[in-house]
Amino acid sequence: xxxxxxxxxxxxxxxxxxxxxxxxxxxxxxxxxxxxxxxxxxxxxxxxxxxxxxxxxxxxxxxxxxxxxxxxxxxxxxxxxxxxxxxxxxxxxxxxxxxxxxxxxxxxxxxxxxxxxxxxxxxxxxxxxxxxxxxxxxxxxxxxxxxxxxxxxxxxxxxxxxxxxxxxxxxxxxxxxxxxxxxxxxxxxxxxxxxxxxxxxxxxxxxxxxxxxxxxxxxxxxxxxxxxxxxxxxxxxxxxxxxxxxxxxxxxxxxxxxxxxxxxxxxxxxxxxxxxxxxxxxxxxxxxxxxxxxxxxxxxxxxxxxxxxxxxxxxxxxxxxxxxxxxxxxxxxxxxxxxxxxxxxxxxxxxxxxxxxxxxxxxxxxxxxxxxxxxxxxxxxxxxxxxxxxxxxxxxxxxxxxxxxxxxxxxxxxxxxxxxxxxxxxxxxxxxxxxxxxxxxxxxxxxxxxxxxxxxxxxxxxxxxxxxxxxxxxxxx
Amino acid sequence: xxxxxxxxxxxxxxxxxxxxxxxxxxxxxxxxxxxxxxxxxxxxxxxxxxxxxxxxxxxxxxxxxxxxxxxxxxxxxxxxxxxxxxxxxxxxxxxxxxxxxxxxxxxxxxxxxxxxxxxxxxxxxxxxxxxxxxxxxxxxxxxxxxxxxxxxxxxxxxxxxxxxxxxxxxxxxxxxxxxxxxxxxxxxxxxxxxxxxxxxxxxxxxxxxxxxxxxxxxxxxxxxxxxxxxxxxxxxxxxxxxxxxxxxxxxxxxxxxxxxxxxxxxxxxxxxxxxxxxxxxxxxxxxxxxxxxxxxxxxxxxxxxxxxxxxxxxxxxxxxxxxxxxxxxxxxxxxxxxxxxxxxxxxxxxxxxxxxxxxxxxxxxxxxxxxxxxxxxxxxxxxxxxxxxxxxxxxxxxxxxxxxxxxxxxxxxxxxxxxxxxxxxxxxxxxxxxxxxxxxxxxxxxxxxxxxxxxxxxxxxxxxx
Numbered sequence: 055x056x057x058x059x060x061x062x063x064x065x066x067x068x069x070x071x072x073x074x075x076x077x078x079x080x081x082x083x084x085x086x087x088x089x090x091x092x093x094x095x096x097x098x099x100x101x102x103x104x105x106x107x108x109x110x111x112x113x114x115x116x117x118x119x120x121x122x123x124x125x126x127x128x129x130x131x132x133x134x135x136x137x138x139x140x141x142x143x144x145x146x147x148x149x150x151x152x153x154x155x156x157x158x159x160x161x162x163x164x165x166x167x168x169x170x171x172x173x174x175x176x177x178x179x180x181x182x183x184x185x186x187x188x189x190x191x192x193x194x195x196x197x198x199x200x201x202x203x204x205x206x207x208x209x210x211x212x213x214x215x216x217x218x219x220x221x222x223x224x225x226x227x228x229x230x231x232x233x234x235x236x237x238x239x240x241x242x243x244x245x246x247x248x249x250x251x252x253x254x255x256x257x258x259x260x261x262x263x264x265x266x267x268x269x270x271x272x273x274x275x276x277x278x279x280x281x282x283x284x285x286x287x288x289x290x291x292x293x294x295x296x297x298x299x300x301x302x303x304x305x306x307x308x309x310x311x312x313x314x315x316x317x318x319x320x321x322x323x324x325x326x327x328x329x330x331x332x333x334x335x336x337x338x339x340x341x342x343x344x345x346x347x348x349x350x351x352x353x354x355x356x357x358x359x360x361x362x363x364x365x366x367x368x369x370x371x372x373x374x375x376x377x378x379x380x381x382x383x384x385x386x387x388x389x390x391x392x393x394x395x396x397x398x399x400x401x402x403x404x405x406x407x408x409x410x411x412x413x414x415x416x417x418x419x420x421x422x423x424x425x426x427x428x429x430x431x432x433x434x435x436x437x438x439x440x441x442x443x444x445x446x447x448x449x450x451x452x453x454x455x456x457x458x459x460x461x462x463x464x465x466x467x468x469x470x471x472x473x474x475x476x477x478x479x480x481x482x483x484x485x486x487x488x489x490x491x492x493x494x495x496x497x498x499x500x501x502x503x504x505x506x507x508x509x510x511x512x513x514x515x516x517x518x519x520x521x522x523x524x525x526x527x528x529x530x531x
Numbered sequence: 532x533x534x535x536x537x538x539x540x541x542x543x544x545x546x547x548x549x550x551x552x553x554x555x556x557x558x559x560x561x562x563x564x565x566x567x568x569x570x571x572x573x574x575x576x577x578x579x580x581x582x583x584x585x586x587x588x589x590x591x592x593x594x595x596x597x598x599x600x601x602x603x604x605x606x607x608x609x610x611x612x613x614x615x616x617x618x619x620x621x622x623x624x625x626x627x628x629x630x631x632x633x634x635x636x637x638x639x640x641x642x643x644x645x646x647x648x649x650x651x652x653x654x655x656x657x658x659x660x661x662x663x664x665x666x667x668x669x670x671x672x673x674x675x676x677x678x679x680x681x682x683x684x685x686x687x688x689x690x691x692x693x694x695x696x697x698x699x700x701x702x703x704x705x706x707x708x709x710x711x712x713x714x715x716x717x718x719x720x721x722x723x724x725x726x727x728x729x730x731x732x733x734x735x736x737x738x739x740x741x742x743x744x745x746x747x748x749x750x751x752x753x754x755x756x757x758x759x760x761x762x763x764x765x766x767x768x769x770x771x772x773x774x775x776x777x778x779x780x781x782x783x784x785x786x787x788x789x790x791x792x793x794x795x796x797x798x799x800x801x802x803x804x805x806x807x808x809x810x811x812x813x814x815x816x817x818x819x820x821x822x823x824x825x826x827x828x829x830x831x832x833x834x835x836x837x838x839x840x841x842x843x844x845x846x847x848x849x850x851x852x853x854x855x856x857x858x859x860x861x862x863x864x865x866x867x868x869x870x871x872x873x874x875x876x877x878x879x880x881x882x883x884x885x886x887x888x889x890x891x892x893x894x895x896x897x898x899x900x901x902x903x904x905x906x907x908x909x910x911x912x913x914x915x916x917x918x919x920x921x922x923x924x925x926x927x928x929x930x931x932x933x934x935x936x937x938x939x940x941x942x943x944x945x946x947x948x949x950x951x952x953x954x955x956x957x958x959x960x961x962x963x964x965x966x967x968x969x970x971x972x973x974x975x976x977x978x979x980x981x982x983x984x985x986x987x988x989x990x991x992x993x994x995x996x
Contacts, residue, residue, distance in 0.1 A: 156881040156911075200715045211713065213722075214690050231970045235879040236912055237678070237687075239949050239964055240993040241731075241974045245689055245722025249715050269772035293631045295654065295743025335772055338824040394711045396632040426713045427632075466713040474716075481709070481716055489705045489980070490718045496976040508717065 059115050063097055063139070066107045071098040071145075082125070082140055086187070088389055088437065089130030089472050093120070093140035100145045102258035105222045109256065112139055112502050113226060120504045121252045123164060123192030126185075128390055129471030131199060131251045135506045141256065143194050149173055150259065157264045158217070158234055163194025163257040170262075179264040182209035185467070186375045194257045200249030202467035204300040204374065205331070207425040211467065213248040215263045221247070221255035224503040234261050246493070251469050252504040254497040268333035271299070272343040273361040273370055276328040276350035277321050281305065281408070284326040285400040287353040288424045291330075291346060292397050298346060299331040301425030302374055308381060308419040308432070315380035318373030319366075324356065328424065329374055377421045378432065385417075385434035391450045393457035394466040397427040406456050407431050414449040428466035429457070455480070470508045478510055542591075543573045543615075546583045551576065551621070562616035564596055564991075565609035565955035569616040576621045578638075578696065578704065578735040585733065586702030588615055588986050596988050597733045599640050599668025602864075603661075603675035606951045607728045609958055611990030617733060619670055625649055626736065627710070634693065634710050635739045639670025655741045658685035660856075662863040665799060670734045676726020677951075680777040680817070680859045683910060688725045691740040695721035699732030699981045710738040723977060729988040730996055731981040745819030748776065750847030750855055751829065753836040754811040761812040762886045764839035765909055768816065769882065771835070773828060777817035779859055780885075782905035783810050784918075789858045794865040798857035806845050806855060815859060817852060862906045862914065867952055872922035874930045874953035874961070876937055878913040880946045888913055888946055895936035899929040922954060931960050942966050964993045 063072045073079065073096040083092040094117065099105055112119035118138030125132055134140045143164035151160040154177045161170060167188040171180040184203035185191055191201070197219070202211045218232040231243035238244075247254055278284040284303060291301065304312065305326045313320045320327060328350065332342045347358040361367040373380075381388055395403050404420065407429075411418040422430040431453055435446040454464050454477060464470070464477045478487060491509050495501075543552045551574040553559075559568045575581045588595050594612035598604055599619050619640035626636040630653035637646060643657070644665055650656050658681040661672045673695075678687050685691065694708025707720035724734055755761040761780055768778065786807035788794060795801050807813050818828045829846055836844050847855055858865070867873045880888045885907060892915045896903040902918040917933055919926030934950060941948045948965035968974075971994040978996045981987075990996075 153881070153883075155883045158881070200719075202713060202715075206713070210686075210690060211715075213719065214686065229970060229973060231973060233879075233945070233947055235881055235945060235947050236910060237877070237879045238947055238970075240968055240970065241727060241977055242689060242722045242725060243970055243973055243977075245719055245725075246977070249719055266772065266774075289631065292633065297743070334774065335820075335824060335827060337827040338820050341821055341823070394709075394713055396629060396634065396711055398629065398631040423713070427711060428713045462711050463709045463714040463716050465716050466711075467715055469715055470717065478717065482706070483704075485703045486705050486707065486717070489699070489703070489720065490707070492980040493718055493720065493977065496980050497973075 059111070059117065060095055062111050063095060066111065067097055067099060067104055083133070085125045085130060085132050086128045087130045087471070087473055088387065088443070089133055091130070091133040091135045091472070092137065093134035094137045096140045096142060098142050098145050102220070102222070102228065105141070105256050105258055106226060106228055108139060108141055109222050109224060109226045116502070118502055118505050119256070121194070121198065121256045123195030124166070124190045126187040126191040127195060127199060127471065128392065128468040129465065129473040131469045131471035131507060132195065133472060135472050143192060154179065158261060159264055160259060160261050161193050163192060163197070163260060165193050167191050167193055167196060174264055178267050180267050181262060182215055182265040183212045186378065193260055193262070197248050197257060197260055198250065198252045199467070199469045202423065202428065204302050204423060207301055207423065208297050208299040209265060213245060216244050216248050216260065217263060218261035219244055219247055219257060220259035221257045223255050224498045228258070251471060251508055253494050253507055254503070256503070268299070270336040270339040271331055271333040271367065272339050273367040274330045274343060274346060275359040275361070275370060276330065276347070276355045277324045277357045278326050278355055280325050281404050282401055283353045283355070284328060285404050285424070287328060287350050287355070288400055289398050290349050290353065292425070294349065296342065296346060298425060299333040300329070302329040303327070303420065303422055303424035304329065304374065304377065305420040307417060308377055308421045311380040311384050311419065312373045312377050315383060316373045316376050318369045320373055329370055381419050381432050381434065385436070387435055387437035389433045389435065389446050389450055390468070391429065391431045391433065391453050392465045392468040393429045393454050393462060395427045395429065395457050395460045395462035399460040400424065400427060403429065403456060403460060407453055410449055410452050414445060416446060416449055427462070472507055475508055475510045478508070542587055543571060543584065546587065547573050547575050547580050562598065562601065562618070564604050564613060565958065567610055567613045569596070569613050571614070572616040572618055574618040574621050578622070578698070581617070581698045581733055581735055582702050582704050584615070584617060585698045589701035589984055592984060592986065594986055594989050595733070597670070597729050599671035600642070600663065600666040602663035602667055603671055603677060605955070606675050607991040608963060608995070609955060609990065610988060620668065622735060630655060633741045634712065635741050636710055636736060637669050638736055639668065639734045641669045643667050643669060643672060650741055654744045656744050657739055657741055658691065659688065660860045662861055664860055669737055673725055673737055674727060674729050674734055678908070678912060680779055680856065680908070682908065683778045684774065684776040685742065689722050692721055692725065692737060693740055694738040695724055695734060696736040697724060697732040697734050699987070700983065708738065712740050728991050730978060730992040732987055745776070746821055747825060748817060748819035748849050748852055749825050749829065750852030751816040751818070751832045752806050752813055752845045752847065753832070753841040754808050754813045754843045755839070755841055756811060758812055758886065758889060760840045761814055764814055764835055764841065765885070767835040767839060768832070769909060771831060773818070773831060775816045775818045777815070777856065777859065778909035779815050780905065780907040780909065781807065781813045781815060782903070783812060784902065784904040785813070785906065786811070788865055788869055788904055791869070793868045794858065794861070797861040797864045797868070798854070800854045800857060802858055803847065803851045803855050806847065808843065811842060815855065817856060859906065863952065866904055866916040866918065870918045870920060872919040872926050872930070872954050874917040874934065874957065875951060876915045876917070876934055877949050877951050878915055878937065878941055878946050880911045880913070880941070880944060882909065882911040884944045884946070885911060885913070887944060888941060891940040892937045895933045895940070898936070899933045901929050901933055927957055927960065930957060934961055938962055938965060968993065
């Protein structure tokens with residue numbers, strides 16, 4: 055006999071839209087991070103009415119409900135940490151409206167990031183946030199995590215491109231905040247909800263800005279023999295007031311992995327490369343590319359290549375965007391850190407990461423958004439060895455500790471999720487966290503929606519007012 | 532003296548020092564908000580003192596309104612209560628400025644002009660070119676949520692504020708964000724503070740992303756006999772690969788408004804001659820880059836102007852452009868100064884509805900025999916100024932009728948409409964927050980978390996918040 059909860063879910067969504075057998079659930083206990091948490095059931099709603107219904111059921115059973123797009127997140131944001139109903143938006147993936155004249159699009163949360171840009175490419179527009187996972191990740195996930203990407207250096211992160219949201223609050227109300235026209239009167243609620251990591255509401259509709267594609271793009275590959283020369287170049291580009299559209303760094307370790315996988319033409323004997331896009335009106339791009347190349351050469355770049363055409367450019371970027379996958383071929387598991395530092399601190403921070411890598415004996419690949427100081431050290435380890443997992447987290451924590459000492463932050467784009475909640479007190483006082491918890495509780499009063507995320511549990515007080523469900527598959531009369 | 536004022540004035544000197552507390556009538560009336568006077572003013576010298584004042588106000592249930600240069604206190608509803616005027620101008624230090632990282636952390640009472648000077652030494656700037664620029668402070672510019680002509684390229688404060696520190700609740704010091712250019716740690720509570728009119732707490736410090744100054748800039752002004760032709764050119768530019776820094780539409784009467792001594796005082800320079808012509812619409816476009824980029828812009832803009840039947844075209848060299856820019860920046864103060872009863876409706880629409888929105892607003896004004904002037908951002912934000920010659924019953928009736936008409940028409944095409952500036956006495960009769968908002972309940976939830984006792988600028992915000 056099935057759980058009554060499962061019966062209710064099937065009644066709402068149809069039985070093919072509900073998973074509850076352990077062998078199915080095990081597929082949904084992971085995301086892109088090293089965290090694990092198994093839901094009690096997995097559901098695939100198709101309409102906003104379904105979302106309202108699901109929230110109703112969650113309330114009736116006082117069981118957690120967690121939203122999830124493609125599950126590419128890197129901080130456990132879309133994992134059911136306390137079990138409950140994992141709500142997958144993959145069937146709510148329609149582009150509802152494209153308004154070319156006004157540079158707007160209205161999408162369901164399950165629309166894949168790259169699909170929106172592809173759908174409007176013929177109009178000369180695109181959706182600017184471009185996470186490396188953009189071929190899989192969803193716009194709902196991007197909004198929840200306030201995702202970035204290589205080109206956010208010049209174009210901004212997700213929050214700079216979201217105008218209006220429709221969502222279901224954990225109380226069951228369907229609400230709209232913000233507006234398609236600019237300057238919605240009152241508090242900037244979209245500013246609060248974007249990046250709230252699925253803790254305030256379940257999205258049902260998103261209105262985004264579309265951005266005109268630049269008239270011209272040039273992609274440069276600057277090749278260096280030392281890490282210091284590479285990082286000093288980034289500092290200098292920033293200091294001279296040049297804002298490339300993207301400025302990515304790949305170190306030698308990562309380069310070799312990428313080259314073996316993608317064959318993008320990366321030099322495998324170098325210490326590091328910078329992959330730099332400059333874009334804008336035709337007339338300015340040429341001279342800006344030359345200016346950037348000059349700076350690279352002044353910092354002893356061995357060679358500065360300029361992609362000859364869009365095919366060459368796409369290949370270089372394919373190498374960058376598949377880098378995590380490439381590294382995945384070298385090691386059974388890796389841990390991606392997501393620290394941010396002021397850009398002038400790049401050389402010191404990379405040196406510290408090298409030192410930590412040597413001390414712990416873990417290889418660390420560095421591939422990251424150098425232009426905005428957003429690091430992604432990939433620490434390679436074997437997760438089957440429990441001792442290694444502990445030590446890898448210690449190594450990652452040391453990196454984060456250093457970022458904070460440099461005046462940085464614990465996450466630039468991957469989110470806090472369930473990975474870094476324990477690190478929040480390093481940046482925020484208890485009063486800061488209490489205010490944020492207060493805001494969460496105002497919208498998510500009994501903690502049913504995505505519980506135990508972002509904020510560390512307060513000592514001795516159970517913040518989740520929900521009762522645990524029996525494990526999935528157990529029989530309840 | 533009321534009981535509240537007695538207790539207020541007796542405790543505040545202990546916190547900020549007697550020299551920084553005043554009940555002098557002249558001081559009090561200088562801090563008036565919509566004619567309502569506080570009972571005492573206090574000038575804290577540190578965040579700690581702000582916290583102490585808030586604790587004290589919370590204990591005594593005193594209503595606080597924080598202000599800087601007090602240039603934008605007219606925005607919003609009239610306060611329900613007002614006990615303590617919190618003058619933030621002693622919190623005026625630049626805490627940290629790292630030109631290499633392009634980040635800046637400043638205290639809320641710091642004048643924007645001081646910030647601009649510090650940044651200019653490193654050829655950087657903050658795109659917070661708000662009205663009353665010469666006097667405005669950082670905190671007031673953020674809390675009032677005003678936009679600037681530079682939003683065309685740089686966005687609004689929400690796009691370049693990296694973090695904030697504020698005092699709220701019963702005297703809690705809190706913060707959100709950080710001082711790095713990319714950060715998703717915790718909720719972006721600072722975004723809520725932008726444009727909140729001080730109703731959520733007192734901003735004590737703001738962290739910004741700074742920007743390199745462009746190597747060179749130019750201005751381009753095209754004038755048109757009809758709105759239709761101006762909009763035609765606006766659309767051509769918007770559909771082109773050009774990415775201007777500023778892009779605004781000015782209505783026929785603006786040429787006259789910009790040539791008065793008062794306007795020149797506000798803009799701190801004379802309006803360059805022959806740029807705007809009375810009786811004509813004008814599109815004003817700022818752009819920047821190296822010489823070859825500037826030439827490309829000029830050529831393209833000239834072509835588009837000709838195709839859109841422009842009457843006259845002027846290209847402004849950098850210094851002249853900067854002077855003309857100051858007039859655009861000061862449009863609001865200039866029109867407020869031009870009549871005793873200027874009423875400005877802010878209408879935000881999708882760019883494709885700019886013409887409809889303007890046409891219907893103009894019709895409403897002319898039907899009610901009111902003079903009007905417009906500055907509209909190409910992105911779809913219209914400042915529609917009604918300019919009654921006198922402040923009296925008749926002009927009041929005209930303003931109410933006109934704004935009601937604009938609101939009704941705008942609702943049909945999804946416009947956001949507010950009346951940020953009008954005579955205080957008219958606020959109760961004008962729908963200054965526009966049509967009812969469906970997300971008001973969510974805003975009330977936010978307010979309750981930040982200000983459970985209702986002591987921060989009570990009643991000044993949307994829906995009586």
